[in-house]
Amino acid sequence: MENERRVISVIVANEASVLSRISGLFSARGYNVVSLTVAPIPDTDYSRFTIVTKGSVRVIEQITKQLHKLIPVLRVSETEEMIEKEMVLVKFPITENLSDISVLSNAYNGKIANVSTESIIVMIADEPKRVEHFLTAIKRYHPIEIVRGGTVAVER
């Protein structure tokens, strides 16, 4: 069966061990996690998980149903109509071509975030596909460390 990449948005009650309930469900049932982010939703008692996963149509359907079965889960949405963004931090040696790096990061909604005597850190924020392009493009500047934030998404 074909493996589709899907973004699942899950709204859960803010309570102890809800993260392990969700991650435990994925490991217990052998589902894939490509990325997972979580943060509280302002002014509510809920948090939002954004989970990027891969699987056949049947598996994706099972994932959403099994997520919904968890008692603290309020809502599970899984549509193709998602606006997705991911933030990435990349550290380069200060000896690399700084203007090239700056131009590239600007092109991907980013900028220089920090500079020290040894290294320079840039941040970008863009769609997952474009993030991949960026990460490919910067390989020639010998990145020391790449920190991906994981996808966040909201329904269109």
Place this chain on the structure above:
Amino acid sequence: MQISGAQMVIEALIAENVDTVFGYPGGAIMNVYDEIYKQDGFEHILTRHEQAAIHAAEGYSKVTGKVGVAMITSGPGFTNAVTGLADAYMDSIPMVVISGQVPMSLIGTDAFQEIDAIGISRACTKHNYLVTDAKDLPRVLKEAFHIAATGRPGPVHVDIPKDVTAQIETYVYPDTVNIPTYKPHTKGNKRQIKKAIDAIAAAKRPLFYLGGGIINSNAAEEVREFVKMTGIPAVETFMARGTLHHEDPLLISMLGMHGSYAANMAMSETDLVIALGARFDDRVTGKLSEFAKHAGVIHVDIDPASISKLVNADYPIVGDVKGVVVEMMALAKKSVDAEVYTPWLETIEHFEQLHPLQYFEDTDRLKPQWCIERVGEILGDDANISTDVGQHQMWTAQFYPFSRPRQFISSGGLGTMGFGFPAALGVKRGAMDKVSINFTGDGSILMNIQELMTAVEKKLPVINIILNNNYLGMVRQWQTLFYDKRHAETDLSVQPDFVMLAQSFGGVGYVVKTKDEFDAALKDAIEKNVVALIDVRVERLENVLPMVPSGGSLFNMMLLENKKES
């Protein structure tokens, strides 16, 4: 009122009309046991192992339909209970299991008898709680009972640190539950129900596939009526045994790995599967791609995740079986014509005659199937039947004449050896007017044999019928059939003297080698009214047949060879 967390537990149990708690005390739960000592609102039954406490509560729940309650301590008390939790989770049994935990200040320090209980039980409960403040206890316990019993039922585990049971707080038990994130869908979609009825009306060879959800939903009466009204034949899963009366002319038999030839063939030939509270378990379907190949599927289940999980449902209906069946009947009255099924019923009749569910008494030794049928003849409806796990379990499902739901109590999903005896204690406690029989094997019975003590102390006269073939029979059968008769570690020739074993606890024991001895032992055990072990020496190499080899197609069965004719 201002009371301790421990007192809150007692008050909440009484408020939930709990009359029996199965359990085992220990350090971290002592505050609660101190309050159990002082109260007379419910009876506490001390089992001799925590696993048995959970199984007993399961048996009690399955026979009464109420939420089963068990109590255990932290650490090893809890880990001993995990098998029971997993068993209840797999078989959707409503349970509340309360465990003690080390004090809050010690959590995470590898304290004495500390284990991450909710970390472990997360994988084998419907929900769980670690209560960190006694203020939360009334709400948590109310929610626990609600979650356990509603939707697809299951066990809920509540872990309470020792300082929380000592904490004094204001106690008000809530009347209602408000969990915004938990609203099980119980009412079936009307349009889907209508479509399903149209599909039934159009089908030539429809088949009811009845599952354990019917028992959980207390829907057997409605299902019996629906089957009778439509004239559509039915197969039962292992978990659904007793839904239809064994004499119901439309009941084919059990289907699946050890289902009857007719039941499995009917499922392979049907053009419309009407699944009610069944979950297409691998032991039922065999090879999925060949399962009910020619059929559309109506699937009624309260758990949306069970629908289209393994077999695609053409008519998915999420809802409580009972309500959905009532709605279906109202619509079906106008549209289903039973006469249409005559050729289909004749086909099934032909299957039944071709390979009936049977066995042959062709040796000097007793046949295990005979023992089960004999208990059925003698006790029938007057007994509740528990089993352990293995060959005896399958023979019981095949040959006992079940006449009502909640008569058959067994470990289906998890297949837990050692389940039967403690479960039968809970069954007896929940239905004192019926004889509590546990069909067991010489392997299974030793897995919770210590419960002889509970049975004697609490006067719970369970009759254990050990179908003793000196083998771990089901594994031996697989070794015979699929491992070229290499019987690795399954020969149980070295055995205790079951008679003396029973007597040493204060029960009664019998060795049985003939039919007359069997009748006499059963009669005597019923009259003596104490816990009994009946050690029945049965044919050693009898196999459970028919059998669909694991992963094989349902219609490809190994069948009983007709020795009498050959």
